[in-house]
Amino acid sequence: MIVIIVLAVIIVAGIIFFWWWFGANHQIKKLLNSLESTISFDNRPTLIATSIKAERLINYFSSDVALDIKSDDGLVELHTTDREEIRDYFLASLQRVSLINVRFLDTQINANRGRASLETTARVRVLSDFGETNLILPLRMVLEHSSGDWQIQSVSSIEIIKRYR
């Protein structure tokens, strides 16, 4: 009897683990963690490392991606529907900065049948010749699940407080 109970508990735990591990929320959080690592670096990467990062970056985005990002202070502004342009923007940024650290915090995911929308806050720290810059970017993303992977279809800034300048 005890063996049956233990087996039942193991099977239930296995099923829960399976659902959690392969669930959309976990997969998308893994994607964001991976994206953080790809964008971030402590020292200016070598040419090869830069190329690898740039090529890897493209694969996070779908071919019909739309980016509409603007920070409150205007330091970051990126509007494009071309993922090649994302790579170019990233490569151009690498020329000017010696450190980029990106963390996605407070991520709220809403996934449903191969599509997901999420809100997250990107905390960005940049060191450049002009000094240190810290940015907080609330973002909304839409992702689609295709060919076994999640890809980012759109990224747009969220205006938490509508400002008047």
Added chain:
Amino acid sequence: MEPAYDNSDFNFINRTAYWRKNPARGDVVGVSFTGQRLMLLKRIVGLPGESVAIIDGQIEINGQVLSEPYVQTAKQPWQVPAVHLLDQEYFVVGDNRDTAQADHVFGTVKAERMVGKILW
């Protein structure tokens, strides 16, 4: 939010404060970005349906000057033309008005972004 609340201080927010009543003018509230970890502390000065303007740093609600004893710094001459607040919209601003208008995060916020009222 200085001098009432110092930067980098540890504060507590009552998340149940607005379960049974609406936010009120003068309340210091937590405005969340996208979740529970990052938020701004701001003071509510304008309520839904009101018209808020800032003239030479002085806040006016429906054309009446708002008394703000909690502001203890010299007010910079901020200028904001009248803004009409819609339903579920509040006008929030920090107490530290000695900063330049462009450097201070203030304006209208949806009620859904306000997580609660500060306790201390």
